Amino acid sequence: MRCEITLRPVWHADAVASMDVKYAFDALEIGAGEELCRFQLRTVSIPGCEPENLRAADAAGDVPLSAADSAPYPYELRHFTAQRAVSGAVKVEYTVRPRVLEPEAICGPYFDLRAEEGGANSAGISFLAAFEGCAGDISLRWDMSEMPEGSIGVCPFGEGDVSYTGALDTLRNSYFAFGRVKCLTEGEFGFYWLTEPYFDMPGIAAYTRSLFAVMQRFFSDTDPTYRIFVRKDPFLTSGGTALHRSYMFGWNDHQPVSVEAKQTLLAHEMVHNWPRLNDAPYGRTTWYAEGTAEFYSLMLPLRAGLMTPAAALRELQQRTDNYYTNPTRHMENEAAAKICWQDRRAQRIAYGRGFIFLGNVDVMMRRATGGRRSIDDVVLRVLEIDRAGGELGNELFLSLVKEYSGLDVTAEWEAMRTGEHIVPMEDSFDGLFTVREKTIPEADTGAMVTSYEWSLRNKGDA
Numbered sequence: 037m038r039c040e041i042t043l044r045p046v047w048h049a050d051a052v053a054s055m056d057v058k059y060a061f062d063a064l065e066i067g068a069g070e071e072l073c074r075f076q077l078r079t080v081s082i083p084g085c086e087p088e089n090l091r092a093a094d095a096a097g098d099v100p101l102s103a104a105d106s107a108p109y110p111y112e113l114r115h116f117t118a119q120r121a122v123s124g125a126v127k128v129e130y131t132v133r134p135r136v137l138e139p140e141a142i143c144g145p146y147f148d149l150r151a152e153e154g155g156a157n158s159a160g161i162s163f164l165a166a167f168e169g170c171a172g173d174i175s176l177r178w179d180m181s182e183m184p185e186g187s188i189g190v191c192p193f194g195e196g197d198v199s200y201t202g203a204l205d206t207l208r209n210s211y212f213a214f215g216r217v218k219c220l221t222e223g224e225f226g227f228y229w230l231t232e233p234y235f236d237m238p239g240i241a242a243y244t245r246s247l248f249a250v251m252q253r254f255f256s257d258t259d260p261t262y263r264i265f266v267r268k269d270p271f272l273t274s275g276g277t278a279l280h281r282s283y284m285f286g287w288n289d290h291q292p293v294s295v296e297a298k299q300t301l302l303a304h305e306m307v308h309n310w311p312r313l314n315d316a317p318y319g320r321t322t323w324y325a326e327g328t329a330e331f332y333s334l335m336l337p338l339r340a341g342l343m344t345p346a347a348a349l350r351e352l353q354q355r356t357d358n359y360y361t362n363p364t365r366h367m368e369n370e371a372a373a374k375i376c377w378q379d380r381r382a383q384r385i386a387y388g389r390g391f392i393f394l395g396n397v398d399v400m401m402r403r404a405t406g407g408r409r410s411i412d413d414v415v416l417r418v419l420e421i422d423r424a425g426g427e428l429g430n431e432l433f434l435s436l437v438k439e440y441s442g443l444d445v446t447a448e449w450e451a452m453r454t455g456e457h458i459v460p461m462e463d464s465f466d467g468l469f470t471v472r473e474k475t476i477p478e479a480d481t482g483a484m485v486t487s488y489e490w491s492l493r494n495k496g497d498a
Contacts, residue, residue, distance in 0.1 A: 037172030038062040039204055041164075043189060044179035045156065045214050052156040052183075052215060055149075057087075057163065058129040064094075064170075066122035071115050072101065073128060073165040078112035081377040082147040084162035085132035090116065092128045099126075110318050110377065132163045143269060144377075146277040146284040150267065153231045155187065155215015157265055159279055160208040170204040178214065189214040190228055192263050192282040211265045211282040229266035235293040237266070243295045243342070244302050250340040254332075255310040255419060262309070264302075276301050278308030299343060300351050303333035311415050313428045319373020319386075321430055323452065327390015328415055330355060335466060345468065345492055352469065352490050356460065359388025360487035361479045366455040381479070385455075393452040395464035400448075401441040402463070409440045460488050468493055 044056040066072050072092060076084045092099040100119040105112065134151040149158035177197050178189035192210045193200055200206070213228050220227045220241040225248060227241035241264075248262050265284040274286030283305035287293045311328035313321035334351055337343035343351075359365060364372060364382040376383035398411035414436045422428055430449070437445050452458060460471050469490045476487040 087130035231268035323390035330391035
């Protein structure tokens, strides 16, 4: 199968007003009454684009379509069904518009198509249609005829028109920016933004380039392609979100932005390019995705000298206290996932419990094997299996821990999964820190709860 996608953004009144999207398939077979495509109208808490003037046609002419909505958590979808059989060369086209932020909007995952000074940026899932199972030779073309002079389009595959062979859906799981995009690039590593910042963007770009080199080596990744997108937020807080060989982070006028202030966020989102398990249903393995991102966003920069031990200690303490003072910390994983976008406190617990649990398993493995094996071995083996197309689940993680160390940590994993209290183990995090119990006020309630205080281990400590 060959598919060419053309994106034509339209500039009006000094802003991106809309974008025309066109798909041209050389061969597509859809039976009468079968789904042609679908759109994500909402992904977790973030609205996607509603397609306007959707039209499909093949050699026989226009294809009549019917629409129906569904809401499989955590998505809201609109399905378009072909009312007759579709065959051969097929064209699908529609128009989307940038999100208009509601007055009550707060920072959330960076999925939405959002206009900004000079252009717009978005995750593909918010404006690209999904065509089930389509893969082959994919081409992306940019039509900038309705944009200001000097406008460009960029996605993880490169700047301007790009092609690749693979799943069509990969583009949906990628970031895009278009318009008068500013950039800093080195080979296939790129850093892109629209609004001129008040902070040292070149310094942050250089840091992330060094960070990528460290992570590439650790995760045995030979692909030099990686692109980071930057968004200006109108909110009081900002965050970050990772997709295919790319991530987006935000900044605002209220929070400080520097390498020091952003370094763990930048590292966390980059780690997401590698470790993962199958998270269906949502929440089943979120502890692993977020836990590994938290663990390696601390340990890899620290091991490489890109973060000082003092900075690592501050971050370790903050993450620990954030988890143990979270009033939702005793919820079961999947139960927390079901409410996490209504109660943002529940959204954060996978980060903390995954982080502490992985630190504990690391200690247990090192002790059981005399230091020959660690959590690194498990995470890297999961990644190998992922690259080979193997099955990825919690069972795989548990079986690999046992294979490498002889330990059965099912009971510890079950306690983590169900929200039992986890006690951080001495020698966690490469044995660089000591830990002791302390009490601290719980967030929102003020009740005194148990947390843990970390200290840098003196070189003479046993």
